[in-house]
Amino acid sequence: MESRVLKPILAVYVVAFILFLYGPFFVLTILSFQQGPDGGPQFPITEWSTYWYRQIFGLTPPSRIAPLPVGEALIRSLVLAFMTMVTSTVLGVMSAQAFRRKFRGSTFVFYLIVLGMMVPGVLTGLGTSLLANNVIGITRHWYTTAFATHVAYTFPFAFLVMLAILNRFDGSVEEASWSLGVTPWTTFRKVTFPLIFPGVLSAMLFAFTLSLDEFPRSLFAAGGSEDQTLPLAIYGTFSVEIHPNIFAFGVLTTLFSFALLSVYGILMGLSVRRARKMAMQEDIT
Amino acid sequence: MTDATDAIAVPNRRGSSWLILPGIIWMALFMVLPILMICYVSFWTQTTFNISSTPTLASWKQFFASDTYTGALWTTVRIWLIVLFTTFAIGYPTALFVGLFVKSKTLSTVLLVICVIPFWTSFLIRVLAWRPMLGKEGAINIILMKLHIISHPIEVLLFTELSVIIGMTQIYCVFMVGPIAFMLGRIDRNIIEAARDLGAGFGRIFWKIIFPLSLPGVIVGAIFVSVMVLGEFATSGALSGRKVNLLGNIIVTQVGSLKWAMASVTGVILTVVMGMVIAAFLRIVDLKQEL
Numbered sequence: 283m284e285s286r287v288l289k290p291i292l293a294v295y296v297v298a299f300i301l302f303l304y305g306p307f308f309v310l311t312i313l314s315f316q317q318g319p320d321g322g323p324q325f326p327i328t329e330w331s332t333y334w335y336r337q338i339f340g341l342t343p344p345s346r347i348a349p350l351p352v353g354e355a356l357i358r359s360l361v362l363a364f365m366t367m368v369t370s371t372v373l374g375v376m377s378a379q380a381f382r383r384k385f386r387g388s389t390f391v392f393y394l395i396v397l398g399m400m401v402p403g404v405l406t407g408l409g410t411s412l413l414a415n416n417v418i419g420i421t422r423h424w425y426t427t428a429f430a431t432h433v434a435y436t437f438p439f440a441f442l443v444m445l446a447i448l449n450r451f452d453g454s455v456e457e458a459s460w461s462l463g464v465t466p467w468t469t470f471r472k473v474t475f476p477l478i479f480p481g482v483l484s485a486m487l488f489a490f491t492l493s494l495d496e497f498p499r500s501l502f503a504a505g506g507s508e509d510q511t512l513p514l515a516i517y518g519t520f521s522v523e524i525h526p527n528i529f530a531f532g533v534l535t536t537l538f539s540f541a542l543l544s545v546y547g548i549l550m551g552l553s554v555r556r557a558r559k560m561a562m563q564e565d566i567t
Numbered sequence: 568m569t570d571a572t573d574a575i576a577v578p579n580r581r582g583s584s585w586l587i588l589p590g591i592i593w594m595a596l597f598m599v600l601p602i603l604m605i606c607y608v609s610f611w612t613q614t615t616f617n618i619s620s621t622p623t624l625a626s627w628k629q630f631f632a633s634d635t636y637t638g639a640l641w642t643t644v645r646i647w648l649i650v651l652f653t654t655f656a657i658g659y660p661t662a663l664f665v666g667l668f669v670k671s672k673t674l675s676t677v678l679l680v681i682c683v684i685p686f687w688t689s690f691l692i693r694v695l696a697w698r699p700m701l702g703k704e705g706a707i708n709i710i711l712m713k714l715h716i717i718s719h720p721i722e723v724l725l726f727t728e729l730s731v732i733i734g735m736t737q738i739y740c741v742f743m744v745g746p747i748a749f750m751l752g753r754i755d756r757n758i759i760e761a762a763r764d765l766g767a768g769f770g771r772i773f774w775k776i777i778f779p780l781s782l783p784g785v786i787v788g789a790i791f792v793s794v795m796v797l798g799e800f801a802t803s804g805a806l807s808g809r810k811v812n813l814l815g816n817i818i819v820t821q822v823g824s825l826k827w828a829m830a831s832v833t834g835v836i837l838t839v840v841m842g843m844v845i846a847a848f849l850r851i852v853d854l855k856q857e858l
Binding site: 288289292293295296299300302303304305306307309310313323324325373374376377379380381383385391394395397398400401402403404405406408409410411412413415416417430431433434437441491495497498501502512513516517520524528529531532535536539540543 | 583584585586587589590591593594595596597598599600601602603604605608618620657660661663664665668678681682685687688689690691692693695696697698699700702704705706709737740741769790794795797798799800801804805815818819822827830831834837838841845
């Protein structure tokens with residue numbers, strides 16, 4: 283009765299909500315096609331053009347507006363995200379594996395790890411740079427201090443994903459393997475790991491994307507301009523005048539994210555299909 | 568079985584305890600130690616360009632004596648409470664639709680994915696995109712003028728506290744929608760049916776059944792939003808034209824001018840606020856049990 287009235291109202295509301303979520307992105311996409319190099323980052327569009335896209339790839343003649351300093355920063359960010367992804371996924375799988383048995387202080391350790399995703403980046407970033415500067419006396423770099431703080435942030439996500447996967451994991455296949463005399467390490471490699479692989483993929487995706495877009499930690503824990511990651515390069519343009527090139531770049535990074543998501547989707551689909559195939563083979567034999 | 572006998576009975580089998588060590592060490596070194604370091608440095612002596620480990624309370628006194636700093640503390644708390652409320656108010660109806668009203672699992676997954684897609688744009692660019700939305704000649708003013716709802720552009724939309732709140736609400740409301748929709752999806756529909764059969768109206772069903780059962784989701788969402796808003800500085804910096812200073816903004820400017828001691832004091836205060844908020848929320852719901 284009520285739901286017949288309420289449901290359409292809520293449906294309209296959800297559409298409005300989605301428009302609210304996407305509004306800025308629509309505006310950003312439209313403005314990225316602003317005429318260049320004189321068109322500003324606001325309405326109206328003086329003339330539609332792909333100038334700002336060409337400028338990012340260095341295809342336009344030099345103008346008074348400097349191109350975004352993103353080339354090297356992008357490579358640094360990708361390498362950093364990759365390092366962070368591998369490290370936090372390994373740590374996440376190990377810790378979640380340990381959590382399959384109750385051990386003394388497990389609740390404390392759980393909160394210690396989960397706290398990593400809650401503590402703001404400003405704090406871990408500031409603390410790490412204080413440690414590096416004033417106690418250890420090392421120079422901060424994106425691949426040392428910033429990397430350490432990135433992992434302290436993404437590892438909890440990987441851990442929670444793996445914990446959720448292993449909670450639903452049927453341990454009897456492992457026991458079967460052990461009782462046949464297979465060593466625990468081989469059992470993990472040949473039995474456990476293939477079964478938890480979808481979870482591992484999700485953990486990797488989480489860690490990679492979080493690190494790629496991570497800004498406050500890098501701001502404090504990475505060093506000078508030769509250490510700029512992508513978000514830092516974008517942040518650098520905040521203080522000076524904004525041009526539509528930043529919007530064009532935003533559209534491009536979003537497309538890149540979609541490509542990444544598609545790769546994840548394909549890998550996920552493949553691993554699910556392989557698992558189904560193996561299950562079918564078992565049925566036959 | 569106790570831990571000790573268990574370890575002897577099944578040596579080296581699934582999840583030996585040593586596996587947890589690298590994780591503990593990493594978090595201790597790169598999360599706990601840095602925060603302790605902030606507490607320690609907040610008592611250091613600050614000179615113009617340098618800092619020495621001679622203990623002093625000077626920075627602490629300076630913080631509480633200055634209107635700029637204490638003001639930032641109150642601004643942070645105020646903006647946090649407002650954004651917490653707006654994300655909840657805007658997010659809950661969406662979660663209600665996605666988690667409870669949509670019958671097909673596929674459709675609710677699709678809706679959630681649609682909500683998550685904007686996160687694939689870089690955070691900073693998402694913040695920046697609000698400028699051409701809210702500005703005097705921005706999209707919202709243009710649309711409202713075209714519709715003849717207003718005759719003059721609204722100027723309070725950009726570079727005010729309002730723009731910070733709008734920006735943060737949009738960026739963080741999905742973190743409210745997700746957990747609430749998840750909890751609503753787990754509600755046993757038979758309970759609602761039973762209540763309806765017994766003659767309860769929707770309002771009664773909502774307040775007596777649906778809302779209480781979704782509360783853990785609200786709390787988890789509130790924790791997400793709180794920790795992110797409290798540690799913010801980029802949105803407030805970019806959308807307020809430096810008029811709204813949060814604790815995070817103070818830390819960034821202090822570090823920028825090499826005032827490490829003052830940055831640390833602000834950091835400790837932020838940690839305390841954050842700790843109190845998280846502890847309060849965790850008293851209401853046990854996070855580990857909800858997994």
